[in-house]
Amino acid sequence: MVVRDDPRALASTSGPPTYLVAVDLVSVDAEGSAAVRLDARGLVLGSDPGWRGLLPGQRVVATGRLMPPRPGDLRAAVLSVRKAPEPIGRPSWAQRAAGVLRAGLQRACEPLPDDSGGLLPGLVVGDTSRLDPGLEEDFRTTGMTHLTAVSGTNVAIVVGVVLFVVRRAGAGPVLCAVLCAVALAGFVILARPSPSVIRAAAMGAIGLLGLATGRPRAAVPALAAGAAVLLIADPELASDPGFALSVLATAGLLLIAPVWRDGLRRRGCPAGVAEALAVPAAAQIACGPVVAAISGTVSLVAMPANLVAVPAIAPATLFGVTAAVLSPVWPAAAEFAAWIGHWPTEWLVLIAHLGARVPAGALPWPGGAFGGVLLALLTVAFLCAARRAIVRRLATVVALGAILGALPVRLLASGWPPPGWLVVACAVGQGDAVVLPAGSGRAVVVDAGPEPNAIDHCLRRLGIRHVAILVVSHFHADHIGGVAGVFRDRAVGAVIGPDWPEPAGGRAAVETAAGGAGIALRTVGPGWVWTVGDLRLEVLGPITPMRGTNSDPNNNSLIVRATLGGRSVLLLGDAETEEQEELVTAFGAGLRSDVLKVAHHGSALQAPELFDAVDPAVALVSVGRDNDYGHPNPVLLARIARGGARVLRTDEAGDVAAIVVDDGLAVAGRGDPP
Numbered sequence: 001m002v003v004r005d006d007p008r009a010l011a012s013t014s015g016p017p018t019y020l021v022a023v024d025l026v027s028v029d030a031e032g033s034a035a036v037r038l039d040a041r042g043l044v045l046g047s048d049p050g051w052r053g054l055l056p057g058q059r060v061v062a063t064g065r066l067m068p069p070r071p072g073d074l075r076a077a078v079l080s081v082r083k084a085p086e087p088i089g090r091p092s093w094a095q096r097a098a099g100v101l102r103a104g105l106q107r108a109c110e111p112l113p114d115d116s117g118g119l120l121p122g123l124v125v126g127d128t129s130r131l132d133p134g135l136e137e138d139f140r141t142t143g144m145t146h147l148t149a150v151s152g153t154n155v156a157i158v159v160g161v162v163l164f165v166v167r168r169a170g171a172g173p174v175l176c177a178v179l180c181a182v183a184l185a186g187f188v189i190l191a192r193p194s195p196s197v198i199r200a201a202a203m204g205a206i207g208l209l210g211l212a213t214g215r216p217r218a219a220v221p222a223l224a225a226g227a228a229v230l231l232i233a234d235p236e237l238a239s240d241p242g243f244a245l246s247v248l249a250t251a252g253l254l255l256i257a258p259v260w261r262d263g264l265r266r267r268g269c270p271a272g273v274a275e276a277l278a279v280p281a282a283a284q285i286a287c288g289p290v291v292a293a294i295s296g297t298v299s300l301v302a303m304p305a306n307l308v309a310v311p312a313i314a315p316a317t318l319f320g321v322t323a324a325v326l327s328p329v330w331p332a333a334a335e336f337a338a339w340i341g342h343w344p345t346e347w348l349v350l351i352a353h354l355g356a357r358v359p360a361g362a363l364p365w366p367g368g369a370f371g372g373v374l375l376a377l378l379t380v381a382f383l384c385a386a387r388r389a390i391v392r393r394l395a396t397v398v399a400l401g402a403i404l405g406a407l408p409v410r411l412l413a414s415g416w417p418p419p420g421w422l423v424v425a426c427a428v429g430q431g432d433a434v435v436l437p438a439g440s441g442r443a444v445v446v447d448a449g450p451e452p453n454a455i456d457h458c459l460r461r462l463g464i465r466h467v468a469i470l471v472v473s474h475f476h477a478d479h480i481g482g483v484a485g486v487f488r489d490r491a492v493g494a495v496i497g498p499d500w501p502e503p504a505g506g507r508a509a510v511e512t513a514a515g516g517a518g519i520a521l522r523t524v525g526p527g528w529v530w531t532v533g534d535l536r537l538e539v540l541g542p543i544t545p546m547r548g549t550n551s552d553p554n555n556n557s558l559i560v561r562a563t564l565g566g567r568s569v570l571l572l573g574d575a576e577t578e579e580q581e582e583l584v585t586a587f588g589a590g591l592r593s594d595v596l597k598v599a600h601h602g603s604a605l606q607a608p609e610l611f612d613a614v615d616p617a618v619a620l621v622s623v624g625r626d627n628d629y630g631h632p633n634p635v636l637l638a639r640i641a642r643g644g645a646r647v648l649r650t651d652e653a654g655d656v657a658a659i660v661v662d663d664g665l666a667v668a669g670r671g672d673p674p
Contacts, residue, residue: 001025001042003058006192007051009129019051020044025076026059028066040076041236043069050084056192057095060085074236094189101190102127104327105320108338116345119148120338123313123345124320125191126150134488135349137453141362142355143284143291143302144309146245147348150191155201157317158187190324198234202226220254223247241294245287252286253279256383280306285379293372297362305355312344319344357460417462417657418668423562423569423595423620424657426458427650427670430624430631431478433458434571434597436562438468438532445486446471446560446571446597450478452485458655461670465490468532470514472497472521473557473573475506483513492517498542499523500556524558536563540591541575541583554600555579561593567660568592570614572599580607589613594665595620595658598640602632602649608639616645617665618658625651 001023009017021044029035044051044062054060064081090096102125109117109130118130126149128136139145162183166176188201227247230237237243257278264274284303292298319341327334365371385391417424426433428449435458436444443464449455459467467490472480475497486492495514501507511521528539541559549555557573570593575583580599583591584607596616599606601623619640623631632649641647646667648656653669660666 019046042077046081048084055091055095057091059088101324105324108323108334112342115349116342138352138356142305143299248286249283252282257282289372289376292365292375296367298365299362301355312347316344420660421657425620425622427654428454430627432622438535441465447479448482450481452482455482456485467492469494474553549578567594569595571597574600576605580610604633619645619647621649
């Protein structure tokens with residue numbers, strides 16, 4: 001096979017990372033049959049660190065298990081490989097040189113702060129290996145995700161600077177074209193000629209063509225021809241949303257931006273300001289339907305965020321490229337250039353952080369093809385109608401009225417969290433994450449779900465800035481995979497967990513996350529009590545270590561009861577029948593609680609006598625939509641409901657809460673299951 005792109009590591013909570021490597025398959029030799037020559041794309045799932053250092057263009061031989069791709073994936077096959085690949089020859093000199101420059105840029109960015117130091121290589125050469133997942137999510141939420149990777153903007157900036165310099169030097173059109181082509185080829189090699197980079201180069205070059213010739217409409221046929229050629233050369237782009245966004249953004253810059261820019265200038269707006277306003281607005285309008293179809297939302301912050309980000313993109317890109325070029329010959333100068341480049345990058349980080357935290361920054365919209373087509377029709381209708389002055393004035397008045405009327409209500413009464421909330425089960429997919437209030441902006445978090453972003457967003461929605469204590473019921477990935485999201489931009493006071501070593505990878509992941517915050521994981525058992533403000537936590541189990549059960553980690557889950565304001569919440573982790581029966585034997589009616597977090601996502605492995613002993617008024621089920629485990633069990637839910645409990649599921653109602661009211665308990669669902 002031939003490596004097509006840089007290997008990408010997928011972190012795992014239960015062991016070393018798995019490396020995803022896009023490859024071109026050259027031949028397949030199955031045992032007992034002759035080799036088959038072919039030319040097809042594939043994906044390698046490699047578990048050996050030997051995959052990590054491969055460069056694009058490297059030819060390798062690997063032995064593994066050949067599997068079919070997922071439905072809808074245009075790759076021919078997926079190869080699961082446990083051993084290291086066997087390289088054949090070396091990559092091309094150009095790819096080796098690009099590897100040296102990329103590594104040099106990463107070294108130059110090492111002394112920088114984590115956020116800007118991880119973003120700058122991604123912005124310049126598409127290397128996101130150090131980019132914090134939380135920051136990447138903020139860029140996505142704010143509608144600035146194109147800045148975390150190489151885009152046509154970066155290509156246009158680099159080639160545009162070359163064009164400006166050679167024109168100032170008096171070069172003719174032919175020499176300008178040659179030098180710009182050399183700069184373009186060099187930048188593509190530096191950023192690696194993956195399909196996304198080639199796409200960005202083609203779209204950026206077409207956009208630059210319109211800018212350089214002063215005839216933007218003349219570039220429209222070039223855009224159409226370029227898109228057609230790319231699709232013929234790489235049919236996989238037809239299913240790539242990034243390709244559609246690149247083409248649409250470029251079309252917006254060619255067709256819409258000049259009209260808006262000229263209109264602003266006729267009304268007295270300075271040329272530079274008119275350009276800065278028209279360009280991001282046109283790109284956002286053009287890309288809006290595809291973004292809405294993908295995300296099911298319409299961002300209200302994307303346009304202003306991209307507008308204020310514009311001044312930082314060019315200096316960050318140019319100083320980043322300078323740092324990469326200088327790194328092999330003058331490392332100190334490369335670090336200095338990266339240090340200068342990190343200041344505009346910090347501005348981008350600030351915009352992403354603030355934009356992601358704007359209340360109601362994204363409005364719900366129908367997803368899929370229907371939502372995309374609907375927004376496209378509305379956009380075209382508005383653009384046509386807006387040619388009339390009265391329509392523009394009316395639209396401005398309506399928009400301002402909606403903002404001034406709705407925003408204060410949204411800020412003062414967002415609807416979430418509900419007043420008097422006692423406990424919230426976060427919608428984190430197929431996993432567990434429960435939050436208990438411990439004062440203004442403080443909480444106790446029990447488990448963290450399968451991935452960081454979901455729990456981070458849930459805590460943001462609840463306004464939690466300080467986690468008094470993180471309780472880990474057990475170390476399975478669906479309970480600890482999101483631990484990093486709990487620590488993201490928050491102070492954590494303590495971390496506790498069960499005295500059970502398995503799974504070792506999950507326990508190590510929790511210890512690493514806690515150690516990064518200067519906290520040691522503390523093991524606790526029955527009788528442990530912790531008081532935080534008005535909240536009291538008590539560990540009831542596991543009473544004795546259990547071995548040889550259906551799942552020992554599950555049956556050694558911490559069982560925690562929380563008491564607040566005279567109300568109690570029983571949290572069962574993933575305790576199964578054996579631990580539940582032991583709990584009933586030890587405590588009996590002493591397990592009585594107002595709210596029950598149903599164990600193990602509502603699996604069938606439950607002790608019926610436990611529900612009789614607890615007799616909850618509210619039962620919370622944390623479960624992922626359309627999961628492969630058959631959770632929750634419908635017979636179990638019917639059994640709980642017959643006992644008089646109100647059952648709330650995160651796969652149906654999103655974040656769910658039990659609320660203390662004057663005459664008892666109430667329930668609420670946020671209504672946005674992932």
